[in-house]
Amino acid sequence: MRHFIKIIAFIAAILALVLAVTPLSNIALFPLLLAITLSILLYILSKKQDKSNKPVQYILLLSAVALGFMIYKSLFTEAIVKEEAQEEMNIKEQESQEESLKELEALDIDFE
């Protein structure tokens, strides 16, 4: 049982860390909470069975790093559109408008 919880907790902590560095940093919260909960459970079991606490420390360390990334990203990462993306869109719009003007000239536009 203790071994199983240890594996799941490690997987959750690593998943939280991976998600925390991607744009999906917000949803890293779920594996992070799971990792912390399981590490508490693991700590209690280790105490009862008089086993080493090392895995708990590693899981909490990974969780702390993930949490650090999450907090940093939520505080300092601004939702912005890259200049190149905006430029790409501007070109697309410009080209479309030029084409549209040709189409409009060919249409029979007679206002009400």
Next chain:
Amino acid sequence: MRLLLLFLLVNSLLFAQNKTITSGEKLVFTASYNMSGILTDIAEVTMQVNEVKTSKSTLLHLKTTAVTYSKWDNFFKIRDLYESYVSPTYLTPYLYKRDIDEGGYYKFMQYNFNPKTKTVNSLMRKKNSKGEFWEERKTLTIGANTNDLVTTLYKLRNLDIDKAKTNDTSQFTILFDNKEFTVSVKMLGKETINTAIGRKECYKLGISLPRNNELGKNSDFVLWLTADANKIPVYGKFKIPVGNGELKIKSATGLMH
């Protein structure tokens, strides 16, 4: 009497004069998607109105773009352009274009409207698995009250919402992917909400799509329009089969009133 009322209602929907939209208007929104209960900002949506002159006429160019924020660009790139060229007085559409590029999926639709004959010349361009483009042209006959998606969004703002009572409903027919479908817009009441452009009293509208629409069944939209002469869409909530999200205003400039 009934006939007269019906005539007035149809007239107000078909020939409602533009009282809210002017050239130079620019609305910027943040689109967020709900991921397991947590909202994540995905893209910036911009709605812009400009005047365009041809040799014979002056039209309004209604343009809506969606571009993913930098953090999403490497994962799921969106470069969407929806535009419509309409008459400035009655917002009658003449040309509609939809050019979407979403995570590698490309689609182009163009409608050349002929309001006199109530026909539309449609052009669809798509990319096949080999990366080659293929085209399909069609001539469609549409109803007298049918508009494209972009024009409908702006026509919605020209409704006399101030005269509407709670639970009053209006119908709009939209041509989308060469198919006409009717959406119902229901007045849900008035609400005061906090937005990036201040605390605003708004009209809350519920928009329901038909069950067999392009976005799938169980699609639902709620839109908050400011209860003033500009009727700016400041907040929107959408529910589609693959999830739900929000559209929040960031800035509004160049307004008519």
